Amino acid sequence: MAANVTIKDIAKRAGVHFSTVSLALRNDPRLAEATRQRIRLLADEMGYVPDATLKALCAYRESNRPHPVRSGLAYLSDKRLGDPFGSMVFRYAQKQAAQLGYNLQYFSLKEEGITLNRLRSIWWNSGLKGVLIGTFENPGTVLDDDWEQWICVAYGYSVESPNFNRAVQDLFTNMTKHLATLRQRGYRRIGLHLPSNLSQRTHGLLHGAYLFDQTKHKSARIPVLSKDLYTPEDVLDWIKKHKLDLVMADPVVYQLLQQTRLSIPEDVGFSLLSWKNYDPDNPKHCAGYDMKAETLAANSISFLVSQIHENNYGLSDTPKCLMVTGQFHDGETIRPA
Numbered sequence: 001m002a003a004n005v006t007i008k009d010i011a012k013r014a015g016v017h018f019s020t021v022s023l024a025l026r027n028d029p030r031l032a033e034a035t036r037q038r039i040r041l042l043a044d045e046m047g048y049v050p051d052a053t054l055k056a057l058c059a060y061r062e063s064n065r066p067h068p069v070r071s072g073l074a075y076l077s078d079k080r081l082g083d084p085f086g087s088m089v090f091r092y093a094q095k096q097a098a099q100l101g102y103n104l105q106y107f108s109l110k111e112e113g114i115t116l117n118r119l120r121s122i123w124w125n126s127g128l129k130g131v132l133i134g135t136f137e138n139p140g141t142v143l144d145d146d147w148e149q150w151i152c153v154a155y156g157y158s159v160e161s162p163n164f165n166r167a168v169q170d171l172f173t174n175m176t177k178h179l180a181t182l183r184q185r186g187y188r189r190i191g192l193h194l195p196s197n198l199s200q201r202t203h204g205l206l207h208g209a210y211l212f213d214q215t216k217h218k219s220a221r222i223p224v225l226s227k228d229l230y231t232p233e234d235v236l237d238w239i240k241k242h243k244l245d246l247v248m249a250d251p252v253v254y255q256l257l258q259q260t261r262l263s264i265p266e267d268v269g270f271s272l273l274s275w276k277n278y279d280p281d282n283p284k285h286c287a288g289y290d291m292k293a294e295t296l297a298a299n300s301i302s303f304l305v306s307q308i309h310e311n312n313y314g315l316s317d318t319p320k321c322l323m324v325t326g327q328f329h330d331g332e333t334i335r336p337a
Helices: 007-014 018-025 033-045 051-066 084-101 116-126 170-183 197-203 205-217 232-242 250-258 293-309
Strands: 071-077 102-108 130-133 153-155 160-163 165-169 190-192 246-249 271-272 287-291 319-325 327-329
Touching: 007 033, 018 033, 033 197, 071 084, 071 116, 084 102, 084 153, 102 293, 116 327, 130 205, 130 327, 153 293, 165 293, 170 190, 170 205, 170 246, 170 271, 170 287, 170 327, 190 232, 197 205, 232 250, 246 250, 250 271, 293 319
Parallel strands: 071 102, 071 130, 130 153, 153 165, 165 319, 190 246, 246 271, 271 287
Antiparallel strands: 287 327
């Protein structure tokens, strides 16, 4: 019966080894396109149907056995490894890669004499086929489209183009959950300081969620503040103008707020827009929303490895996006629950 056609049956008819058929059915680019197409058409003609139960069993056995290092993965950035945020992302990604049996190697376009084409040559000669597009210095970075020989996943949106498969923070959900928690604590006039460069880097998702929250709760329309705040007086004027009972911003604004005569949280509450456990300058006693950048780094590797298993080479016409949500971090700067 057609349902019982095996890879070996196809190999016999095609006059090739069964491993060649396996590669062709997985669309592995190590085979010529014509060979892949011929074998896949033959498989369809013979009525070959993959055994889902066997595939699940193989996946289960693979997940429960020790993972020796199989091959390398590339981490691409235009920063040197000393960059605090980039180093954190690489560290957690490298740890996850090791657990899955891969060695993640750091490659920086900042190094003298290094170009993207030269790195591609290094990757090809080293057998590296998986690339994690890491953090880049400038948001909206554009790379070329020559990725047919590699399997890629981008961390976040610092590289805007081409449209890679991505692992990103679920910024809209994070902001709505953040605001919901603050409203549960009784805050109604929440001010958001969101510099224009940060709004651009987050594709307007934080801004949009903030405005959506006001519409949902039919609360006072308080505009997002995008201009820079330089003095305690700037912060105080903003609070008085909109009668804010809580400020949501970064640590710099918190330092300015501390220099006013307002008492925190008695007079006004404060919540960090992004609470960063990995950052030594993060005021850990503050309330805020932990975006789980470390978790995202690990998941970006898991996503990349899954794409390697699927032999998903090149740029997809319909890119996939893995989204990771964060968690509210309670602190001394807001009312207790």
